Amino acid sequence: MRLQLCAWPEVEEYLKTRGEIIVPIGSTEQHGPTGLIGTDALTAEMVAEGVGAATGTLVGPVINVGMAVHHTQFPGTITLRPSTMIAYIQDYVNTLAGYGFQRFFFINGHGGNVATTNAAFYEIYAGYTATAGAGAQRSNRPEPRCTLANWWECDEVKSASRDMFGGREGSHATPSEVAMTWYKFPEHIKTAPLDPPLPPSGRFFGAADYRRRFADGRIGSDPSLATPEKGKRIYEAAVEGMIAAFKTFAAAA
Numbered sequence: 001m002r003l004q005l006c007a008w009p010e011v012e013e014y015l016k017t018r019g020e021i022i023v024p025i026g027s028t029e030q031h032g033p034t035g036l037i038g039t040d041a042l043t044a045e046m047v048a049e050g051v052g053a054a055t056g057t058l059v060g061p062v063i064n065v066g067m068a069v070h071h072t073q074f075p076g077t078i079t080l081r082p083s084t085m086i087a088y089i090q091d092y093v094n095t096l097a098g099y100g101f102q103r104f105f106f107i108n109g110h111g112g113n114v115a116t117t118n119a120a121f122y123e124i125y126a127g128y129t130a131t132a133g134a135g136a137q138r139s140n141r142p143e144p145r146c147t148l149a150n151w152w153e154c155d156e157v158k159s160a161s162r163d164m165f166g167g168r169e170g171s172h173a174t175p176s177e178v179a180m181t182w183y184k185f186p187e188h189i190k191t192a193p194l195d196p197p198l199p200p201s202g203r204f205f206g207a208a209d210y211r212r213r214f215a216d217g218r219i220g221s222d223p224s225l226a227t228p229e230k231g232k233r234i235y236e237a238a239v240e241g242m243i244a245a246f247k248t249f250a251a252a253a
Contacts, residue, residue: 001014001053001056001057001058001061002049002058002059002073003021003058003059003060003061004061006058007134009128010212011058011099014058015099015100015101018057018058019100019101019102019103020057020058020101020102020103020104020105020246020250021057021058021059021060021091021096021101021103021104021105021143021240021249022048022051022052022058022059022060022106022107022246023048023059023060023063023104023105023106023107024041024044024048024049024056024059024060024062024063024106024109025041025062025063025066025106025107025108025109025112025113025117025148025216026038026040026041026042026043026044026045026048026062026063026064026066026108026109026110027040027065027066027067027068027075027076027077027109027112028038028040028041028064028065028066028068028078029066029068029071029074029076029077029078029079029110029182030071030074030076030077030173030217031073031172031173031177031178031217032172032173032178032194032216032217032221032223033180033190033192033194033200033216033217033218033244034173034178034190034191034192034194034220034223034224034226035173035177035181035190035217035223036046036178036181036185036188036190037063037076037077038181039109039114039173039177039178039180039181040066040109040110040177041063041065041066041109041110042108042109042180042181042184042185043109043151043177043180043181043238043241044062044109044110044151045062045064045082045108046180046184046235047107047151047235047238047239048062048107048242050183050235050238050242051107051239051242051243051246053206053241054239055246055247055250057105057246057250059130060096061094063088063089065078065080065111066079066080066085066110066113067079067080067081067082067085067110067112067113067115068110068112069207070112070204070207071210071217072191072207072209072214073113073207073208073210073211073241074211074217075124077128078204080187082115082119085116085122086118086119086120086242087111087123088120089120090123090124090127091239091242093120093124093146094205097144101144101247102142102144102145102208103146103148103249103250104144104146104147105149105245105246105250106149106248107144107149107151107242108144108148108149108150108151108207108233109150109151109152109177110171111171113147113148113195114150117148118148120149120171121146121147121163124144124146125128128142128143128144130161133212134163141191143195145249145252146147147249149203149242149245149249150178151238151241151242152174152176152238154237154238154240154241154242154244154245156175156237156238156240157234157237157238158243159178159237160233160234160236160237161174161175161194162175164223164230164233164234165166165222168221168222168225169216169218169220169221170198170199170201170219170221170222171201171219171220171221172214172217172218172219172220172221173181173218173219173221173223174221175221175222175223175224175225175226175230176226176231176234177234178223178226178231179225179226179227179228179230179231179232179234180221180231180235180238181231182226182227182228182231183228183229183230183231183232183234183235184231184235185227189228191237194216194218194222194223194224195204195216195245197222198221198222199214199216199218199219199220199221200214200219200220201203201219201220202219208229233249239250
């Protein structure tokens with residue numbers, strides 16, 4: 001059940017018995033010569049909708065632009081500054097919390113979002129603090145709970161990835177994430193030469209350093225191994241793993 005496809009009385013009725021909402025969060029950034037620019041947002045939204053359908057939980061609008069400044073040497077990438085992203089997440093959560101949503105389960109598709117999203121959660125909590133102090137603001141509303149779950153880190157996905165891609169998964173423009181988008185959007189499968197077939201791995205600093213080290217955008221990955229059929233398996237593994245994580249979060253005292 002997607003929030004955008006509800007009328008407000010349906011949301012009001014939902015809140016009489018439920019306080020959870022799933023929030024997909026991703027990025028709009030390059031994913032190598034064959035990966036879709038929207039990969040991180042598309043995969044997060046796919047998984048979120050799968051978890052929402054399986055658990056009867058409302059799914060909020062995807063946050064589809066994230067913290068991707070390190071990809072901005074590649075045309076098409078869009079990024080938010082960390083401060084902008086923190087404010088965006090605060091407004092998103094605080095607005096919904098005002099109606100009675102209490103638990104916000106963020107399903108993340110982009111590693112670059114992790115630090116900023118967690119910082120946003122603490123900014124949200126600071127607005128609900130009951131401890132007087134410099135800059136503290138009291139709120140009469142119950143404090144919401146927020147957590148971030150990276151779909152690619154669940155054991156089910158790691159197992160499927162090792163089985164299908166071995167040591168060629170890499171860390172960006174991976175065959176797992178590319179395959180997932182090809183499963184969902186087969187009409188948008190891209191082909192291009194990959195040179196070298198397996199690019200280097202490693203760390204980087206800013207956007208220029210990233211482009212210098214990883215010329216076609218991939219980091220240690222071989223997306224030529226991706227197929228829609230493999231994407232279906234990764235998707236199902238991600239949904240399975242995220243259902244378990246969601247249920248644990250929702251049931252916590």
